Amino acid sequence: VGCDRSKNLVDICGEKHFQAFVCDALSVPIRSGSCDACISIAVIHHFSTAERRLATIRELARLLRPGGTALIYVWAMEQEYKNQKSKYLKEKNGGKNKDKEMNTATAQRPLSDQEPDNSSQDSAWSDQLLNDLKDESCDAKPVEDFRLPVHTNRTSFHSQDLLVPWHLKGGTKKKEENVDTVLVPGGSKESQELSPVFHRYYHVFCEGELEAVCRSLDCMRVQKSYYDQGNWCVILEKL
Numbered sequence: 001v002g003c004d005r006s007k008n009l010v011d012i013c014g015e016k017h018f019q020a021f022v023c024d025a026l027s028v029p030i031r032s033g034s035c036d037a038c039i040s041i042a043v044i045h046h047f048s049t050a051e052r053r054l055a056t057i058r059e060l061a062r063l064l065r066p067g068g069t070a071l072i073y074v075w076a077m078e079q080e081y082k083n084q085k086s087k088y089l090k091e092k093n094g095g096k097n098k099d100k101e102m103n104t105a106t107a108q109r110p111l112s113d114q115e116p117d118n119s120s121q122d123s124a125w126s127d128q129l130l131n132d133l134k135d136e137s138c139d140a141k142p143v144e145d146f147r148l149p150v151h152t153n154r155t156s157f158h159s160q161d162l163l164v165p166w167h168l169k170g171g172t173k174k175k176e177e178n179v180d181t182v183l184v185p186g187g188s189k190e191s192q193e194l195s196p197v198f199h200r201y202y203h204v205f206c207e208g209e210l211e212a213v214c215r216s217l218d219c220m221r222v223q224k225s226y227y228d229q230g231n232w233c234v235i236l237e238k239l
Contacts, residue, residue: 003028025056028063035063038070042231044210045074045203048161053203054213061220064238069223072214073231077157077204086230092154150199160206163199205232 002020004010013020023029025043038060047053060070079086151162210232211225224235 001030026052026059028059030063032062033065036065036068038063038068039072040070041073042075044072045205046201048201048203050213054216057214057220058217061217061236061238066238068238070220070236070238071233072210072236073228073233074205074210075202076227076230076232077160077206078227079156079230081227081230088230089154089156148201151202157204161201161203164202166198166200168196168198207232210234 002010002013002018003023003025004013004020005022005024007022010020010022021029025040025047040056040060044053044056047056057072060072064070076086079089149159149162151157151164153165207227208225211222211234214220214222214234214236219239220236221239222234223237226233
């Protein structure tokens with residue numbers, strides 16, 4: 001059984017005959033202790049406070065039966081680890097797998113699978129405020145003026161808290177939408193239409209950060225903590 005905050009994604013699951021429903025990861029409408037296993041892929045890094053990220057993991061723990069296991073993937077600050085670049089950095093100029101479905105090996109890729117237009121990145125800072133910025137670690141530079149930097153896709157991270165642009169494929173901008181627009185390159189007249197760009201919040205995790213959050217829960221034991229293609233991952237057991 002799957003769940004997601006996005007109704008459109010849940011509808012796609014339904015079309016493929018999978019069981020899925022819409023809900024918030026902070027409050028999953030499933031009975032406590034009823035799951036043998038839970039998987040959280042590329043979800044927790046979208047919560048903007050340490051308290052909410054911890055609450056999300058606590059909610060996963062609530063769903064598990066004693067002895068049940070959980071797998072968590074979050075985007076890593078370290079996109080180059082042990083002298084190896086992640087697939088995310090390697091695909092900076094496009095790759096053969098660019099249009100493949102997102103999987104656990106590339107959980108950090110935006111679902112739009114489209115590269116941001118670099119001309120839209122000239123303004124390095126967003127006006128969106130982050131209310132509870134913590135001290136930066138991992139040698140990341142502090143966020144100035146409490147404003148979030150806008151990330152340039154397929155590049156290394158310079159802040160743990162940032163916004164990632166999403167360029168919609170074939171999107172049409174509605175009058176009421178308050179979004180940035182870019183000119184899509186291409187030869188046809190249709191491809192020259194303006195497409196909306198949305199900025200999605202991410203908190204990228206430093207080495208050891210996800211594991212430390214999980215260890216703060218007395219009801220869970222960390223079985224394994226590892227790095228996988230630009231993601232920090234843990235396997236937990238419910239005590």
